[in-house]
Amino acid sequence: MLEILRRIVQEVNGARTLDAALSIIVRRIRKAMQTDVCSVYLRDGQRDHFILMDTIGLNTAAIGQVTMRPGEGLVGLVGQREEPLNIEEAPSHSHFRYFAETGEERYSSFLGVPIIHQRRVLGVLVVQQRDKRLFDEGEEAFLITMAAQLAGVLVHALSTGELARLNDAESQVMLSGIAAAPGMTIGEAFVVVPPANLDAVPERVPEDVEAEVLRLREAIDCVRSDIRRAAERLASRISAQEQALFDVYQQMLGDAALGQEVEKRIREGHWAPWALARVVQRHVQYLEKVDDNYLRERAADVRDLGRRVLSHLQTESEERSPVYPDHTVLVGDEISAAQLGEIPREKLAGLVALRGSSTSHVAILARAMNIPAVMGMSDLPLSRIAGTPMIVDGYRGRLILRPEPELQGRYESMIEEERSLISMLESEQSLPSETSDGQRIRLMINTGLAVEMSGSPVARIDGVGLYRTEVPFMMHQRFPGEQEQARLYREQLAGFAPLPVVMRTLDIGGDKSLPYFPIEEDNAFLGWRGLRVTLDHPEVLMVQLRAMLRAAEGLDNLRILLPMVTTFEEVETVSRLLDRALEELREEGLKVQRPLLGIMIEVPAVIYQLEAFAGCVDFFSVGSNDLTQYLLAVDRGNARVSALYDAFQPAVLRALAQIARDSRRLGVPVSVCGELAGDPVGALLLVGMGYRVLSMNAPNLSRVRAAIRRASLSGVRELVDEALSQESLVQTRALIFERMEAWELAHLLPHRD
The missing domain is CATH 3.30.450.40 (GAF domain)
Known part of the structure; x- marks a missing residue:
């Protein structure tokens, strides 16, 4: 059988x-x-x-x-x-x-x-x-x-x-994908195709190696120009932080990244298209194995750049300018940030991609530009939907082909309500983040890119609550040196000064290995990762600590955060290494100060050791995503169990409340970074528990600020008390959303069925 x-x-x-x-x-x-x-x-x-x-x-x-x-x-x-x-x-x-x-x-x-x-x-x-x-x-x-x-x-x-x-019919079709950028729109499908096929390049021996190198450099220069023009077209629509995504593209094309490695292959006896394809495929294969969503999505960026360079290598003819519908829904297998920049902004209504997630570069840009986006539509037949009318629902992750009049009418009403809400949120951008009874809440952003912030955005935030330092490490073919890291960190620190910038030390291992530092793990989430890796390689950690301290000289806004902490001894060891790095740099003549040192609370064991940690660190930062995952024993990337992953589960809320109480008793400042902090409902619950610093992705700031300004501290404290007494997730969610309705805050929440 x-x-x-x-x-x-x-x-x-x-x-x-x-x-x-x-x-x-x-x-x-x-x-x-x-x-x-x-x-x-x-x-x-x-x-x-x-x-x-x-x-x-x-x-x-x-x-x-x-x-x-x-x-x-x-x-x-x-x-x-x-x-x-x-x-x-x-x-x-x-x-x-x-x-x-x-x-x-x-x-x-x-x-x-x-x-x-x-x-x-x-x-x-x-x-x-x-x-x-x-x-x-x-x-x-x-x-x-x-x-x-x-x-x-x-x-x-x-x-x-x-x-x-x-x-094959004319009937309405409703499909589900991944909600990548909030909002709703009605438009017409415009299908984009990759500029070239990296998998179909034949292998050849070049007749003239130097000519092939020159061809490659010219093709890369052309792509650089294309990306620069795309960035310029979007410059007035996005902030400096999102603009930095295009800088990442330029860095990937730099001599120290793809270009240098491809040239090396050419000089080994391969013609430029084949050398390029092999190098790009190697990077893509590595990145696709990484179990970190943000880093894994860089595979799409590398693949898109490779296709663009290959397209210039394969043909010198210029493409005819396409004609875009007035309400264009851009649809493709993988949509890149560069493709997004090629479409007139006034015509771009929505994005739909067969692959990708909410952490892809194009999703980040879509959120910054308020363009609804749905990713992961793997079964969408691209060859048959060009010109098809459709609704993109970026709240529910829903795509509706050929909507019936009644449903289209409902969406038109919701879109009009959404416009009114956005107008209201924009009018409150510069207002303080405080409750209706005067409690100030500091709102910070999470980022993984070096940016220069203009005065306006800085006035609306309180600093960077999480800077992911692993991104620069991903952009090299080796561990970046101290001076290289220091330059990147200095840009970030100076861009936000005098506001604090919390830099997390290298968070790799198991699910996030580097191409030049491969790690094989049977159980990535419970394995060799975060601080466990860098403590086993103190030479890597010391270079990073020295680079951070060097970058912060004279600015005094650096905070250092340690990921995946489990034991007191781990933090003691890092503290000694930090003191040694300070001493070494002072001996070199630098006037460096000891920055505040903090730990991420993401391993549940740390919750029961806070008293010990309070004696050796300056602040706590709750990583709500991983803490939820570990508390519930749920791999949120596993489709079979991901529905069980929910930060509103009673166990998670009680753990967060306990952390807030214990931190307050110990006199240690505590913040929350993660998806819960960026959810208006989650933010109110955290404020009611006693958290006064929340860090989130920048697009979530306006809704969270608006929710905080419309709620009272006494009201959210009462809500927390009631929520913590509930026995099930269903009861907790029912209570929370009933209260949001009563407080007239439901309009701030993503649309729900």
């Missing part, structure tokens, strides 16, 4: 269409179980009906015609109860419903099992026989196992097949 199971799943996995997959299922299962009938019913999510999609044994004319609601008929009963049903004489069962078109009056015994994927019923698998008998335990176990095995492979075939079928 195991071999039969394996073969059936393998065949279904290889099916090109939904219909082919269903045909394989019913025929192979009927043969394996030697039954008279095998049928598969799939659930239509929009109408909430189970539809007979394929059968062998019943009349084929019934396919697509027989439908049952949950609880209706034996099939509907299986789907409603989400458990098997094994009956000796089906027609005598109280839920039996007769469909004349099926011809099933000839069959007596019935065995139906639900097909469930991630707690969602996809359909029902049924076998029937003329003989009046119960299916035995072995047969029932086989069909249950078959349904469980098929659920994972069927879900992809189901979405792909239904989409292909619906695209």
